[in-house]
Amino acid sequence: MTASTTPVTTEPHRAGGRPFVVGIGGTLRAGSSTERALRHCLAAVERNGGETRLFAGPDIDLPMYSPHDQARTAEAAALVAALRRADAVVIGSPGYHGGVSGLVKNALDYIEDLRGDSVVYLDNKPWGCISCAYGWQAAVGTIGQLRVIGHALRAWPTPLGVAINSAEPVWDASGELVDETVRGQLELLATQVLAFAGHRA
DSSP, X not given: OEEOOOXXXXXXXXXXXXXXXXXXXXXXXXXXXXXXXXXXXXXXXXHTTOEEEEEEGGGGOOOOOOTTOOEEOHHHHHHHHHHHHOSEEEEEEEEETTEEOHHHHHHHHGGGGGTXXXXXXXXXXXXXXXXXXXXXXXXXXXXXXXXXXXXHTTOEEOSXXXXXXXXXXXXXXXXXXXXXXXXXXXXXXXXXXXXXXXXXX
């Protein structure tokens, strides 16, 4: 691990007035259903005028967060820097044993590095939630946990959270989204995140 020298910048990043939306989630398996859902949502954000950055899979394969160790890997430093600049955040987690995966939760623990900023944690920023699980119970339960985490980080969860039951035919054999209801929900989530980011600004 190497110590981060990234300067503390708390102003939101708006390239040409475009809200900057950070996506975090997925699994260590490339192209997981959670990662695909996040990518679809972020693509909708970009089509509607936003700028995005996705941290998925290997990007969030980080050392266990320790608030007492200030050293940060390059990957952890990049995540924290992006969250500092974010106007909004979209989180996607698989439902593992009824809850948020350890991989995603550990990545979110790094938001503790923002505790001393002028904008503490994700204060007043939109927080979109996506979960994927084999069954509605785990999918919906994970959405509830993501909302609670967002509240603890002082963010505003969007009215819509997208729970995806991966036991249903949501994706085709090539990984393309074929469920029109899920498609509409992910695109509505993108719209809500952007609308709230604009209101905050």
